[in-house]
Amino acid sequence: MSDLDPRLRERLTAYRNDVVTQIAGPGPDQARHLLRRRRRMTAVAVAAAAVILVVAPVVANAALRGDQNRPVPAESVQPTAPSTSAPPTPTPNASPSATTSTPNAPDGRISRAQLLATRVDLPSWPSGMAEGGCTTSKVRLKTNTTDTFVSMLADAPFRYGDLDDDGAVETLAVVACRYGEASAKQVVAFDRDLDGRIVTVGRVVRTGDGFDDIRAVEVHRNGSVEVRVADIVPCCGTPVYLRREQVRTYQWDGNRFGQTDGPTAFGKDPRLTDLRLRMTHELVDVPGTDTRRKLTTVLTVTNAGPLDAPxxxxxxxxFEAAGGDWSKCDPKHAAETANRSCLLTGVPAGESRRYTFVQLVPGEPGPDAHIRGFWVAHHDAQDREWPDLKRDDNSVDLPFKL
Incomplete structure (x- = not known):
């Protein structure tokens, strides 16, 4: 520049000074201003990215589910203040908890008509019933039949309830198989499979397991099954008043039904007592022209207890009465019985009574002669006859045929 013309140098210097006064150079203040601006832009970008990372899965999941509803408040994202502590270390192999939904169990409510219209498998019958013809495989149940050894629906109403705790209802029915005047019975649970077919869940209980009749069935809200059972079937001349009933409760354990409450046996009937009979006899000819003989029997009745016999x-x-204690007998009772009998005043527990009866019997045994005997029975105050606790000592036989 020292070689330049002095006038030209002056003009260049003046031009430079003029330009410097027009333009702000990049000094410290300008640098700090630019840095603050860049930091603000970076923070906004980071916050926007965080929101996208949080909202994107929710929107994606809603799209996959076809869920057009707005999130409930518990699912809404709320801004939180930044934590000053370090985030916890995630547990290895940890996965977020989720509710697993299973398909709904099929509705097992089955009508009587539907059950009669299909073939079903039945649980086994008591010993001897299958040999007689009570089948269990692919059975088409019948109703209102008097045929023997045919599986059928009993008249008991169907019961419904959630027996296996799957959230759906199952059906309980009483199935029977007649073997005479009486029938074997069992309570069977039925359901439907996923295809809607009727299937057998299992047997709740059956006769032959310590009782002979099923009287009623109920289902409780907890799925337990209440069965009213009876020790005998009042048929074949057996009076109804002899029947005893119990309520027993059963429940499904995942594999089978088992008893959970109620008595497990009937035991001895507390209404009965033990009568015992002993006899002495004398057989002599009748004086005169009568060819018959006179039979005198002395019968001793002992009540061994535990109850009084009214x-x-x-x-x-x-045979024809010929003396003794016939006057002590109730004449109405003798007329109403098939075999001539004598109804007498009772014997208290622990005591004995002796009775003498004289009859005129044939002098010589006829072609229909057979061993004759006597037996004693307990009656209540209503003239109802009751069985004996020990039947073997209730009867005695004559040592000859008449």
Whole structure:
């Protein structure tokens, strides 16, 4: 520049000074201003990215589910203040908890008509019933039949309830198989499979397991099954008043039904007592032209307890009365019985009574002669006859045929 013309140098210097006064150079203040601006832009970008990372999965999941509803408040994202502590270390192999949904169990409510219209498998019958013809495989159940050894629906109403705790209802029915005047019975649970077919869940209980009849069935809200059972079937001449009933409860354990409450056996009937009969006899000819003989029997009745017998009856009198204690007998009772019998005043527990009866019997045994005997029975105050606790000592036989 020292070689330049002095006038030209002056003009260049003036031009430079003029330009410097027009333009702000990049000094410290300008640098700090630019840095603050860049930091603000970076923070906004980071916050926007965080929101996208949080909202994107929610929107994606809603799209996959086809869920057009707005998130409930518990699912809404709320801004939180930044934590000053370090975030916890995630547990290895940890996965977020989720509710697993399973398909709904099929509705097992089955009508009587639907069950009769299909073939079903039945649980096994008591021993001897299958040999007689009570089938269990692919059975088409019948109703209102008097045929023997045919599986059928009993008249008991169907019951419904969630027996296996799957959230759906199952059906309980009483199935029977007649073997005479009485029938074997079992309570069977039925359901539907996923295809809607009727399937057998299992047997709740059956006769032959310590009782002979099923009287009623109920289902409780907890899925337990209440069955009213009876020790005998009042048929074949057996009076209804002899029947005893119990309520037993059963429940499904995942594999089978088992008893969970109620008595497990009937035991001895507390209404019965133990009568015992002993006899002495004498057989002599009748004086005169009568060819018959006179039979005198002395019968001793002992009540071994535990109950008093309000009345007793002695049976086996087949011939003409000829003396003794006949006047002590109730005449109405003798007329109403098939075999001539004598209804007498009862014997208290622990005591004995002796009775003498004289009859005129044939002098010589005829072609229909057979061993004759006597037996004693306990009666209550209503003239109802009851079985004996020990039947073997309730009867005695004559040592000859008449």
């Amino acid at each position: 009345q007793i009856s002695i049976r086996g009198f087949d």
